[in-house]
Amino acid sequence: MRKKKFISYSKWGYLFLAPFFIIYTIFALIPLLSTFYNSFFENYRVGLTQVGPTFIGLDNYKEILTNAGVPKYAMNTLIMWLLGFVPQIVVSLLLSVWFASSALKIKGQSFFKTVIYLPNLIMAAAFSMLFFTLFSDAGPINSILTSAGLINEPIRYLSMTNTSRGLIALMNFLMWYGNTTILLMAGILGIDESLFEAARMDGATSGQIFSKIIIPLLIPILVFVMITSLIGGIQMFDVPQILTKGDGLPNRTTMTLIMYLNKHLFSRNFGLAGAVSVMIFLITAVLSFIVYNFSMKSYYADK
Amino acid sequence: MLKLERTIAYIVLIFMTCLSLFPFIILIVNSTRLHSDISKGFSILPSKYFLQNWINLFSDKNIPILRALWNSVLISTLTASLSVYFSAVTAYGIHMYSFKGKEVAFRFIMLVMMVPPQVSALGFLRLIMKMNLLDNFIPLIIPTIAAPIVFFFILQYMKSSLPFEIVEAARIDGSGEIRTFNTIVLPILKPAIAVQAIFGFVGSWNNYFMPALIINSKGNKTIPILIAQLRSADYMKFDLGKVYMLIFIAIVPLMIVYLLLSKYIIRGITMGSVKG
Numbered sequence: 001m002r003k004k005k006f007i008s009y010s011k012w013g014y015l016f017l018a019p020f021f022i023i024y025t026i027f028a029l030i031p032l033l034s035t036f037y038n039s040f041f042e043n044y045r046v047g048l049t050q051v052g053p054t055f056i057g058l059d060n061y062k063e064i065l066t067n068a069g070v071p072k073y074a075m076n077t078l079i080m081w082l083l084g085f086v087p088q089i090v091v092s093l094l095l096s097v098w099f100a101s102s103a104l105k106i107k108g109q110s111f112f113k114t115v116i117y118l119p120n121l122i123m124a125a126a127f128s129m130l131f132f133t134l135f136s137d138a139g140p141i142n143s144i145l146t147s148a149g150l151i152n153e154p155i156r157y158l159s160m161t162n163t164s165r166g167l168i169a170l171m172n173f174l175m176w177y178g179n180t181t182i183l184l185m186a187g188i189l190g191i192d193e194s195l196f197e198a199a200r201m202d203g204a205t206s207g208q209i210f211s212k213i214i215i216p217l218l219i220p221i222l223v224f225v226m227i228t229s230l231i232g233g234i235q236m237f238d239v240p241q242i243l244t245k246g247d248g249l250p251n252r253t254t255m256t257l258i259m260y261l262n263k264h265l266f267s268r269n270f271g272l273a274g275a276v277s278v279m280i281f282l283i284t285a286v287l288s289f290i291v292y293n294f295s296m297k298s299y300y301a302d303k
Numbered sequence: 304m305l306k307l308e309r310t311i312a313y314i315v316l317i318f319m320t321c322l323s324l325f326p327f328i329i330l331i332v333n334s335t336r337l338h339s340d341i342s343k344g345f346s347i348l349p350s351k352y353f354l355q356n357w358i359n360l361f362s363d364k365n366i367p368i369l370r371a372l373w374n375s376v377l378i379s380t381l382t383a384s385l386s387v388y389f390s391a392v393t394a395y396g397i398h399m400y401s402f403k404g405k406e407v408a409f410r411f412i413m414l415v416m417m418v419p420p421q422v423s424a425l426g427f428l429r430l431i432m433k434m435n436l437l438d439n440f441i442p443l444i445i446p447t448i449a450a451p452i453v454f455f456f457i458l459q460y461m462k463s464s465l466p467f468e469i470v471e472a473a474r475i476d477g478s479g480e481i482r483t484f485n486t487i488v489l490p491i492l493k494p495a496i497a498v499q500a501i502f503g504f505v506g507s508w509n510n511y512f513m514p515a516l517i518i519n520s521k522g523n524k525t526i527p528i529l530i531a532q533l534r535s536a537d538y539m540k541f542d543l544g545k546v547y548m549l550i551f552i553a554i555v556p557l558m559i560v561y562l563l564l565s566k567y568i569i570r571g572i573t574m575g576s577v578k579g
Contacts, residue, residue: 009399009400009480010400010401010402010403011402012396012399012400012480013396013397013399013400013401013402013405014396014402015396016392016393016395016396016399016400016484017393017396017397017408019389019392019393019448019449020389020390020392020393020412020448020449020454021408021449023389023445023446023448023449024415024449026430027427027430027442027445027446027449028415028418028420028423028427028446028449029415030426030430031423031424031425031426031427031429031430032418032422032423032426033426034425034426034429034430035422035423035424035425035426038425038426038429091315091319094312094315095315095316095319098312098315098316103305104305104308104309104312106309106312106313106316110565110566110569112316112319112320113565113569114561114562114565114569115319115320115323115324116319116320116323117565117568117569117572118323118324118327118558118561118562119323119326121505121509121557121558121561121568122509122554122557122558123508123509123511123526123527123530123553123554123557124509124511125509125511125527125530125531125553126526126527126530126550126553126554127326127554129530129533129534129546129550130326130329130330130550131326132534133333133543133546133547133550134326134329138342140329140333140344140345143344143345144345147344147345174322174323174326177319178323179572182569182572182573183572183573185573186573205304206304206305206308231417231419234419235419235421237421237511237512238509238511238512238527241511241531242511242530242531242534245534245535246535258421258512261421261424261425262512262515262516265424265425265428265516266516270425270429273425274425277421277422277423277424277425278422280419280421280422281418281419281422284417284418284419284422285417288417288418291417292413292414292417
């Protein structure tokens, strides 16, 4: 009577994948498509009156690209990301090389790794509120600087573009350099140890080993780190939102794309929110495409 | 030469340690000081009013801290459990079975891993409004069943540590597929699951964007929303002792857990990462 020699397990594959695909479709895919759809409608609220939804084609896009200043917010986001990322990659590279170096034998490594990763786990909202209290006009930082005689009167950090952008970048730097260090270190430890030994035998200095061996072999990971960090940077929200009360002080120079999106979502201004979302999606999509190829390549290389 | 490099390395490391710990130390010190002392200036030594600030914060009717703590614990626990369990389920489906469309399904999940959740927030918010789930915890919890990043991490771990033979043996012994998964596969995945559960918990505990859009009643607020509320209220009128205490409660428990588990967490970060 036995027709099949083997039991077919393929229906189990579908069953095991079902929860993910059902939940993803309902709560992410349909909302994504509906976001795109909504971006073509005039749909907002003034007080209690609802305007729209009326189909207006690409007018929302015209609005956000010209009057509403999306290019400006994209620029703000990029500047603050760069201000945090450049020192981050420099410090992380240094630390990871030192941690991974078998010649240097840094002591207390696990202590240092624990400490530098710590800020990454901390609630961005609390971290940023903490920075706000630390850097407020009568806060501890000003009181330290005044008593050390470095300044005569308190610096009003949040009233100046450079200092408020700098503070946001500093927080992003502190929150992410530990994570980057550990990723890079894993990459360096993956490099064949005999390469370093051979180089040292030939009398190469640490600097030469760094620039001639580590950097070239680490480039794929560096690119990966840079692009994932950039994608993370585009999503910058909690830190500037809490620090500047959502206003992007001073004069919207710290307003990020997601803060702007949040503003429209909050006031139920769905048309413009949709157009902003699509813009963010497009920027991320291009970057993601690069990362996707990377991780797919490494996934199949592992197999 | 090496000696010089080592000295520089230690100096930089110690400097970075101080920089990273400095905000936390001030936070902890200031949570033990009274408002009047804090506003007078900075101190490196703790004072003795920790309990006083604690009591002041917990008795403030405008800051429902106990409710917020409970809400955050509830949401984070459920989120972490659901996301790791169902990500393991999904990863197992991809790893263990061969079926038509598997490759497409895998590529699809890898693709959506890169879509930032904020991008679909508008559609999500409208859906939640239509479903009448505003100010409800369900939209914060259920969607985490589909967590592509957790899926990818667990799948990577599965490839390295789940032999097909164990599952085959269970089948021969007559164990059903779901039972095999729950009783044999899950325990093998424990290290990966533990790490991802911690990250899931932390992520949800720290999440501000979505909860702030969905939650609006006082009793449903989570900790990050309380903090944001404190920032947007008239800051000058606030008791700074209370402010520092609220931040203390928001991040210090997590710091303690992290310090206890840091070894596993740091190993975990690199476990699923790309290799050059």
